[in-house]
Amino acid sequence: MLVQVALPVPLYRVFDYRLPAATQATPTAEPSARPAIGSRVEVPFGRQTLIGIVVAHIAAADSSVPLNKLKSIYRCLDNEPILNAAMLKLAYWLARYYHYPLGDVFGVILPTLVRQGKPLDLLITHWRILPNITDDDFHPNAKKQKQQFDMLKLHGERGASEDVLLLEGMQRPFLKTLEEKGLIERYIEPKQAPTPVKLAKLPLDLNDEQQQAVSTIIAAHKAGRYTGFLLNGITGSGKTEVYLQVMQAVLEAGKQVLILVPEIGLTPQTRARFASRFAADIVLLHSGMNNTHRLQGWQDCRTGHAQIIIGTRSAVLYPFADLGLIVVDEAHDGSYKQQDTLRYHAADVALYRGVQYNIPVILGTATPSLEHLKLVDDGKLVECQLSTRPGNAKPAPMQLIDARLQSTHQQTTDDGARYDTGLTDAMIGAIRQTLEAGDQVLVFLNRRGYAPVLLCEACGWQADCPRCDAHLTVHYSRQNSSNAYLKCHHCDWQAYIPAVCPDCGSQNLDAKGIGTTRLSENLHAIFANPQTSKVLYPIIQIDRDTTRRKDSWENIYQRINQGDPAILVGTQMVAKGHHFPNVTLVCLPNADRGFLSADFRSPEHTAQLMIQVAGRAGRGDKAGRVLIQTLQPDNALLLKLVKDGYLSFARELLQERKMMGLPPYTHAALIRCEGKTLAVTMQALKDAIAILPSNHNLAVLGPIDAPMSKKNSRYHAQLLLIAKERGQLHQVLSHWWQPVLALPSAKYLKLTLDIDPVGW
Numbered sequence: 208m209l210v211q212v213a214l215p216v217p218l219y220r221v222f223d224y225r226l227p228a229a230t231q232a233t234p235t236a237e238p239s240a241r242p243a244i245g246s247r248v249e250v251p252f253g254r255q256t257l258i259g260i261v262v263a264h265i266a267a268a269d270s271s272v273p274l275n276k277l278k279s280i281y282r283c284l285d286n287e288p289i290l291n292a293a294m295l296k297l298a299y300w301l302a303r304y305y306h307y308p309l310g311d312v313f314g315v316i317l318p319t320l321v322r323q324g325k326p327l328d329l330l331i332t333h334w335r336i337l338p339n340i341t342d343d344d345f346h347p348n349a350k351k352q353k354q355q356f357d358m359l360k361l362h363g364e365r366g367a368s369e370d371v372l373l374l375e376g377m378q379r380p381f382l383k384t385l386e387e388k389g390l391i392e393r394y395i396e397p398k399q400a401p402t403p404v405k406l407a408k409l410p411l412d413l414n415d416e417q418q419q420a421v422s423t424i425i426a427a428h429k430a431g432r433y434t435g436f437l438l439n440g441i442t443g444s445g446k447t448e449v450y451l452q453v454m455q456a457v458l459e460a461g462k463q464v465l466i467l468v469p470e471i472g473l474t475p476q477t478r479a480r481f482a483s484r485f486a487a488d489i490v491l492l493h494s495g496m497n498n499t500h501r502l503q504g505w506q507d508c509r510t511g512h513a514q515i516i517i518g519t520r521s522a523v524l525y526p527f528a529d530l531g532l533i534v535v536d537e538a539h540d541g542s543y544k545q546q547d548t549l550r551y552h553a554a555d556v557a558l559y560r561g562v563q564y565n566i567p568v569i570l571g572t573a574t575p576s577l578e579h580l581k582l583v584d585d586g587k588l589v590e591c592q593l594s595t596r597p598g599n600a601k602p603a604p605m606q607l608i609d610a611r612l613q614s615t616h617q618q619t620t621d622d623g624a625r626y627d628t629g630l631t632d633a634m635i636g637a638i639r640q641t642l643e644a645g646d647q648v649l650v651f652l653n654r655r656g657y658a659p660v661l662l663c664e665a666c667g668w669q670a671d672c673p674r675c676d677a678h679l680t681v682h683y684s685r686q687n688s689s690n691a692y693l694k695c696h697h698c699d700w701q702a703y704i705p706a707v708c709p710d711c712g713s714q715n716l717d718a719k720g721i722g723t724t725r726l727s728e729n730l731h732a733i734f735a736n737p738q739t740s741k742v743l744y745p746i747i748q749i750d751r752d753t754t755r756r757k758d759s760w761e762n763i764y765q766r767i768n769q770g771d772p773a774i775l776v777g778t779q780m781v782a783k784g785h786h787f788p789n790v791t792l793v794c795l796p797n798a799d800r801g802f803l804s805a806d807f808r809s810p811e812h813t814a815q816l817m818i819q820v821a822g823r824a825g826r827g828d829k830a831g832r833v834l835i836q837t838l839q840p841d842n843a844l845l846l847k848l849v850k851d852g853y854l855s856f857a858r859e860l861l862q863e864r865k866m867m868g869l870p871p872y873t874h875a876a877l878i879r880c881e882g883k884t885l886a887v888t889m890q891a892l893k894d895a896i897a898i899l900p901s902n903h904n905l906a907v908l909g910p911i912d913a914p915m916s917k918k919n920s921r922y923h924a925q926l927l928l929i930a931k932e933r934g935q936l937h938q939v940l941s942h943w944w945q946p947v948l949a950l951p952s953a954k955y956l957k958l959t960l961d962i963d964p965v966g967w
C-alpha cells in the first residue's frame with residue numbers, strides 16, 4: 208500500500224511514497240495505521256525534507272515507479288485529516304481551473320504554520336487577575352498599569368482570552384509586566400463549544416424591495432440549494448440590512464456565515480456592523496494578522512467555533528465546518544482578484560463553494576461588474592434589485608462642470624507667485640456653501656503624493672524611475688518643505704529632488720499635476736483666514752500615506768463621524784462602503800480621465816469608482832450633490848453615466864464587448880514572461896506560440912511588451928489567448944502550458960498564467 212502526496216514544489220504531479228518501515232513490518236497493520244487522505248506527512252524529497260498532503264491511497268502495482276525505488280514517508284503529522292473531502296475537491300478544482308500545480312495550491316490555501324507542520328490543537332491563552340489584589344498593590348505613579356489592570360478586572364474571576372483583551376485595547380507588554388509583578392496570571396482554556404447566536408439588537412423594518420430580496424434568499428437557504436444572487440442595490444440602499452436579516456436565518460439554523468470584504472474596507476467598523484447586531488463568535492481574517500492568529504482563525508472556521516467569519520479575499524479558501532451563507536460585499540471590487548501566484552478571483556471561488564455546500568451566495572454591489580451582469584443574462588445569477596434609499600435619503604444627482612469654459616482658480620503664494628489650484632470657482636463655491644451650512648465635503652482624487660511628475664520647463668526632462676517605465680512622484684509639503692523627495696509608486700525607489708535639471712542645468716524645475724497632498728494644501732490656502740492664515744475648517748487627507756500607521760484610519764474615521772464641517776480629501780480608499788452621514792457634497796475634480804485610457808476595462812472601472820465615490824453623498828437626512836469637473840464634457844461615456852446612471856452605462860458597455868468579441872463574451876488567458884531583457888522574454892513567448900497545437904482555434908494576440916514593461920529592473924512581455932468557449936481555452940492550456948514551462952528558452956525566465964485576467 209502506498210500514499211500519494213502533494214508537495215510544495217512547482218511540478219504538476221503528485222508523488223508516491225511507501226509507509227514507514229514500522230507500519231510495513233506489521234502484517235496485521237490496520238488500514239487506520241495509514242495516514243488518512245487529507246492529513247500531513249513529512250517525507251524525504253531529494254536531499255530535502257518536505258511536508259505534504261496525502262491525496263490518495265494506491266496499490267503498489269498502480270504506481271509508475273517500481274517499489275524498490277520508492278522512499279518511505281518519515282512520519283505522519285496528523286491522526287485525523289486536516290482537510291476534508293470538500294477542501295480537497297476545492298484544491299483540485301483550483302489546480303485544474305487555474306492550471307496551477309496541486310502542491311502549490313496547498314501552499315496557498317494552508318496557513319504558514321500548518322505548512323510548517325505545527326500541531327493544530329492550538330490552545331488559547333486566557334488572562335485573569337490573581338485573588339486578593341487591591342488598589343494598594345499599585346504604585347501611585349503606575350497609572351497606566353492600573354488602568355490596564357482595571358480593564359481585565361471588568362471580566363471578573365474568569366478573566367478573558369488574550370484576543371478579546373487586545374481587541375479591547377489592552378497592550379501585550381502591560382500584560383507581561385502585570386504578570387511579572389504577580390498581579391495577574393495566564394492560563395490555558397480549551398475552546399468551549401459555541402453558544403447559539405443571539406440577536407443583540409432588533410432588525411430594522413425592511414422596505415418592500417429589501418423584504419423581497421431577503422425572502423428570496425432565505426427561501427434558497429431553507430431549500431438547502433445553491434443559488435447565486437446578484438444583490439444589485441444603489442449606493443446607500445441598505446444592502447447590509449439585507450445581509451444581516453438573511454444571516455439571522457442562517458445563524459439561527461446553527462450554520463456559519465462567511466462575509467468577504469475588499470482589502471481596504473476591513474476596518475474595525477466592518478466588525479462593529481455585525482457585532483452590534485449579533486452576539487456571536489466573530490472571526491476577522493485579514494492580511495495584517497500574524498501567523499498564530501491566522502492559524503487560530505483557520506482552526507475556528509474548521510471546527511465551527513467561528514460563527515461569523517469576516518475576511519478579505521483569501522478567507523474564501525478556508526475550511527468550514529458547516530457553512531450556510533457566503534456574502535461577497537462590493538463584489539465588483541478589484542481586490543478580489545489575486546494578482547500573483549494562484550491568480551484566483553474570490554467571487555468566482557465563492558460561487559464554486561456555494562455549489563459545494565448547497566448554500567446561497569450573495570454578490571452585493573451598487574456597480575456590478577460586466578461579468579456578473581452577463582451571468583444574470585445567462586440565468587446563472589438571480590438578480591435582486593434595491594432601487595431606492597431607505598427613509599428620506601435620495602441618491603445625489605450628478606452635475607458636470609465644464610472646466611474648459613471656466614479656468615481653474617489661481618492662488619498667490621506669500622512671495623507673490625501665482626499657482627493653479629486645480630479647482631474651478633464653481634466647485635470652490637459649492638464647497639464653501641456646504642461648509643457654511645455645517646456639512647462635510649468629500650473631494651476625490653485618485654493620486655497620492657504632491658504631484659505625479661517633476662518637469663524641467665527649459666528642456667522637457669522628466670524625473671523617471673531608473674527601474675520602471677514610470678515617472679517618479681513628487682512628495683513634498685509646503686509646511687515641511689525640508690522633507691521633499693521623489694518616489695516611485697511601483698518599486699518604492701527614492702531620490703532627492705535635484706536642485707537643477709540633470710540634463711540642461713536649468714533651475715526651472717516644476718512639479719506638474721496634482722496629488723492629494725497638493726490638493727489638501729491648495730484647499731488650505733483657499734479656505735484659510737487671510738489675517739491669521741489659519742484654516743477655518745479641518746482638511747482631512749485620507750490616502751495610503753496618511754493611514755499607514757495602525758490606528759490612523761480609526762482616528763480619521765472618528766474625526767469624520769463627529770460630524771463637524773470638514774473637507775475630506777481622499778483616494779479610492781474613501782470610495783468603498785463607508786457611511787459618512789454628514790457628507791452632502793462630493794467633488795470629483797478630474798475623475799473622468801479613465802474614460803480616455805487604452806485599457807478596454809478602464810471605462811467600467813472608472814465608472815464604478817465614480818459612482819461609489821458619488822454614493823458617499825447624502826446618505827443621512829440631508830440631500831446630497833455630486834460635482835464632476837471635466838475637460839471633456841462631450842465625452843459620450845461620461846454623459847451616458849451622468850444622464851442614465853450606472854446600469855444603463857454598463858449595459859451599453861456590455862453590448863460593445865459583445866460586438867468586439869471581448870470578455871465576458873469570450874474567455875481569456877494572459878501569459879506573462881519576465882526576464883532580464885525584453886528580447887529574451889519576447890523570444891520565449893514566440894517559442895510558446897510555435898508549439899500551440901495546429902487546430903487550436905484561439906485568437907492569439909502578441910507577444911507584445913506588457914504595459915509598463917520595465918518594472919523593478921525586470922522586463923515583461925505578454926501574450927493573450929482568447930477563446931469563444933471556455934472549454935476550448937482549457938482544452939488547449941491543459942496540453943500546452945506545461946510544455947511551455949519546459950521550453951529551453953524559458954529556462955531562466957518567470958512565466959505566469961492568468962485565467963480570466965482583469966487587465967492587460
Ligand SMILES: Nc1ncnc2c1ncn2[C@@H]1O[C@H](COP(=O)(O)OP(=O)(O)OP(=O)(O)O)[C@@H](O)[C@H]1O
Nearest residue numbers: 411412413414442443444445446447448573597784
Ligand atoms: N429598512 C431600513 N430602514 C431604515 N434605515 C435603513 C434600512 N435599511 C438600511 N437602512 C440604513 O441605511 C443606511 C445605508 O445602508 P447601507 O450602508 O447598508 O447601504 P449599502 O447599500 O451597503 O450602501 P453602499 O453600497 O454605498 O455601501 C444605513 O445607515 C442603514 O442603517
Ligand SMILES: [Zn+2]
Nearest residue numbers: 672675695698
Ligand atoms: Zn520604480
